[in-house]
Amino acid sequence: MGVYVSVRGWLECDKTQLAAVQEVISTHADEHYSNGWSTPRQQVNWTHYIFYGADIRESALEWFTNQITEIARIPASDGDGDRIRGLFLASHEVDGTTEWQVRDGRLVISPADARHQYLDE
Template identity: 85%
Template sequence: MGVYVSVRGWLECDATQLVTVREIISSHADDHYSHGWSTPRQQVNWTHYLFYGADIRASALDWFTDQIGEIARIPASDEDGDRIRGLFLASHEADGTTEWQVREGRLVISPADARHRYLDE
């Protein structure tokens, strides 16, 4: 059957960056796990949010982290210098939960805080 990882989290970006994010997601489309991406039904104010939630095979983690890393490298689109930010929790059936931070142009993966252990139960 395989080992699964529950991945859930979000990205924050501006309208210009959102166009590129959608292009990256489309370029990684697999007609299965890529359906875990969603956005609000209607945009509210200036920050655009993209959400991901799916149970994916551990063997597909590189597929997901490759696209998150590519998204993280999208440059700021205006003089404010705001890069894409985000946070994901990934609960691995065997290895426990890790925290994936999208910040400063990269994906930073570290063990999740103990307070998130309830998600593994």
């Protein structure tokens, strides 16, 4: 059956960056786990959000983190210098939960805070 990882979280960006994010996602499309990506039905105000939620096989983790790493590298699109940022929790059936921070142009992975243990029960 395999080992699964529950991945859930979001990214925050501007309109120009959102188009670049969607391009990265389409480049990595696999017709299965790619279906975990979603956006709001209608944009509200200025920050654009894109969400991910799916239980993926451990073997697909590299596929997913490669996407996130590529997305994190998308540059600021205007003079304010805001990069894409986001937060994901990944609950591994064997290794526990990690926190994935998208910030400063990179993906930072660390053990999740104990406050999030209830998500693994």
